[in-house]
Amino acid sequence: MSDSIKKHEEMQEKPKYITDELIEQRLTAKGFGDQDSHDEEHVRKVVFKHFDLELSDTWNSDCDHYLYEETTADGYEVYISTHDTNKISVCENVFQHDSEMCSQFKEAVYDNDHGDVKFYVSDIYADFINDAICELYIDLVELYTETVTHELIDEGYTVKPGTGLNDLLNLIANN
Numbered sequence: 001m002s003d004s005i006k007k008h009e010e011m012q013e014k015p016k017y018i019t020d021e022l023i024e025q026r027l028t029a030k031g032f033g034d035q036d037s038h039d040e041e042h043v044r045k046v047v048f049k050h051f052d053l054e055l056s057d058t059w060n061s062d063c064d065h066y067l068y069e070e071t072t073a074d075g076y077e078v079y080i081s082t083h084d085t086n087k088i089s090v091c092e093n094v095f096q097h098d099s100e101m102c103s104q105f106k107e108a109v110y111d112n113d114h115g116d117v118k119f120y121v122s123d124i125y126a127d128f129i130n131d132a133i134c135e136l137y138i139d140l141v142e143l144y145t146e147t148v149t150h151e152l153i154d155e156g157y158t159v160k161p162g163t164g165l166n167d168l169l170n171l172i173a174n175n
Contacts, residue, residue: 017160018152026148032141040130043137050140052115055124061085065108067101067129068122081108098128105132 027033031046048054056063067081081104082093095101105128108119121129153159 016157018149018157019160022152022157023145023148026151027141027144030144030148032137032144037137037141044133047133047136047140051109051113051136052117053109053112054118055121055129056118057121057124059120060118063118063120064112065117066120067105067108068120069098079104081105083108083112098126101126101128102132102135105129106135109136 024033028035031042036042036046065081065083066085067079070078070080072078076096079095079098079101080088080093081095081101082088088094095104105119105121109117109132112119123129
């Protein structure tokens with residue numbers, strides 16, 4: 001083999017592959033690393049920051065959304081989720097089980113994703129709130145994983161041959 005061919009081969013850049021470690025490093029820098037995901041206060045903080053969300057357990061008429069309990073005339077607990085406390089529809093805003101409130105909270109967060117959002121919640125540490133925040137965090141990890149992957153591709157990294165992008169995202173989601 002001639003010297004010029006050897007030099008040409010040496011000058012060729014080796015491909016830079018996207019790895020789990022590289023993605024984790026970038027996610028950590030954005031506040032969404034695996035280590036941070038086990039810290040409940042950190043998870044709350046980054047979710048609230050991303051959605052510019054504030055929860056309050058003090059009733060205020062200028063909140064963007066309200067989630068609270070009421071008691072029926074015959075003593076049953078019901079759960080209310082509404083943006084307008086003056087127009088509560090039994091069919092749309094009243095729920096028999098608090099388990100339905102997790103999805104109501106998430107939906108309200110996505111519907112109000114316009115910055116400086118304030119929710120009234122009768123118990124800001126209720127299980128359904130914690131569950132919803134965890135689910136929102138997972139959604140954000142998936143979003144940022146995709147964002148980081150695209151950033152790396154823009155920087156010249158490639159997906160290792162034989163590894164589809166979905167496989168890469170599944171590996172990260174399961175770690």
